[in-house]
Amino acid sequence: MNKRDIYYSMGPATRRLFRRIYYFPIDIIEKISGKRHPMAPPKGRVFIGSGDFIKQGQGILKQLKDYGGLKPNHRVLDIGCGIGRLAVPLVGYLDEKKGSYEGFDIVKSGIDWCKKKIQTKHPNFNFTHIDLRNELYNLKTDKNANNFVFPYKDDEFDFAFLTSVFTHMMPEDVSAYLEQISRVLKKGGVCFATFFVINEESGELMKINDVIKFDHKFENYYLHNPKVKEANVAFDESYLDELIIKHGLKIKNKHFGYWPGRPKDECVDFQDIYILER
Ligand SMILES: C[S@@+](CC[C@H](N)C(=O)[O-])C[C@H]1O[C@@H](n2cnc3c(N)ncnc32)[C@H](O)[C@@H]1O
Secondary structure (H helix, E strand, O other): HHHHHHHHOOOOHHHHHHHHHHHHHHHHHHHHHHOOOOOOOOHOOOOOOOOOOOHHHHHHHHHHHHHHHOOOOEEEEEEEOOOOOHHHHHHHHHHOOOOOOEEEEHHHHHHHHHHHHHHOOOOOEEEOOOOOOOOOOEOOOOOOOOHOOOOOOOOOOEEEOOOOOHHHHHHHHHHHHHHHHHHHHEEEEEEEEEEEEEOHHHHHHHHHHHOOOEEEEOOOOEEEOHHHHHHHHHEHHHHHHHHHHHOOOOOEEOOOOOOOOOOOOHHHOOEEEEEEEE
């Protein structure tokens, strides 16, 4: 078992406790020295991956603008908003009066942090906790994502995004979410979503490079680790494209990522980016 799989096998609550303990000394030092960015959570509370929280958020915001066409006056939906990695830079980008933000996630600690640090100070930002099951993030409930109706009106949003969320969801859940995205987006509205997409090229590259593997093939999708299904999920390109179109969305652009070993300087991001339009 490699480090990644040991980490996944811990279960969400143990994993989060492990992070709190592991980062405790750094978090204390950063707090005392005032070194932590005022809008960054302590490292031990960040459950969405590693790296520089603030820099990553700014980098992804740039992608939303450059490749998705996000504008300051948009009404924005952040699906699987985690602990506010994108909400933080969006506070400085969205127009206080004309722009607004909704974010939801299945991990309560992330939503609690966002409510306390962002929502209380910025009335155009709103966060919602939704208790749904995910093998990697939330085992406390049996409620499935595949029949979850987003708590928003039809045609409400100009822009929706999911960064590293569909990479942790099973096909039936992705299908249900695409249907909901199609419902809540305005006509002409854009969805920026990241995936792991398997096609001939990525399939071949994955075999020869020392990269994340999706060795467990199912009908239209692939798992990295079948014991923790949602740890990482990849989709067949043709299946994914059909699913998107079936739910009334157009594929405007695809930017394949460097995850299978494509040259980094030729890619926008690690994951594959899809730009969809309602
Ligand atoms: C790798 S994190 C990315 C978080 C955030 N999008 C970001 O870029 O910082 C994946 C997130 O997806 C959330 N998630 C998983 N399944 C979900 C679902 N069915 N609905 C909403 N969020 C979900 C997890 O709780 C977690 O916060």
